[in-house]
Amino acid sequence: AQKITQTQPGMFVQEKEAVTLDCTYDTSDQSYGLFWYKQPSSGEMIFLIYQGSYDEQNATEGRYSLNFQKARKSANLVISASQLGDSAMYFCAMRELNTGFQKLVFGTGTRLLVSP
C-alpha cells in the first residue's frame, strides 16, 4: 500500500524568502509519480509540479522545485521567493504508474502562511 506523510501541519515564511515543505512516501511499487498541489481557501486543487520515479533530475516549474531523494523516499517542495498569494494548503500525493490507474494517495497537507 502507498502512504504519504506530511509532518508539518503549518509553516510560516516571510515574503520573498524560500520555504521547503516536507513530504515522505512509502510504496512497494517500482514505478510511481509524485505530485504537489496547492489548495487556496476557494477549494480548487491547483497542480504545481510532478516528478516521475524514473527521473534523475529534480523537477522544476517556475518558482517551484521538487527535491527528490529516492533512497530517502522524500519529495520535498521548495518554493523560492515566496509571495503573499502562496498562502494556501499544500498537498503531496503519489500514484503508481504500471497499471495506468489514476488513483492518487494524498498526505494530510501543510498550511503555508506568507507574511509581508
Place this chain on the structure above:
Amino acid sequence: KAGVTQTPRYLIKTRGQQVTLSCSPISGHRSVSWYQQTPGQGLQFLFEYFSETQRNKGNFPGRFSGRQFSNSRSEMNVSTLELGDSALYLCASSLAGTGNRANEKLFFGSGTQLSVL
C-alpha cells in the same frame, strides 16, 4: 484550453435525498476520477472512469456511484444522503494510459461543496 469544470459549485441537501454532481474534463482527457475531501478524513479516492467504464473504486458504500459518457464527461451520484456525506467533492482528469510522461499528470476542478442538513 479550458480546465476541468465541475458543476454546481455549491449544493445544500437534506438527509435522505440524492444528489448528482457533474464533471467535464479537459478536452482530450479520457480518464476522470473523483475524490472526497473532509476535515476528518482528508482526501479520499472514490472511483475512476476511463472510456465509460469504472476501472478502479475506493472504499465507499454503494450509495456512491458514477458514470462516464462518450464525450468523457462524468457524473457522480450519492443516494440516501447522510450528514457525513457533507464534503468537498473534487474531480480530476488526465490523458491516462502509460508509457508517456504527459499521460501521468492529473488536473483538478474547483470542486462541488456539498452540505447535508
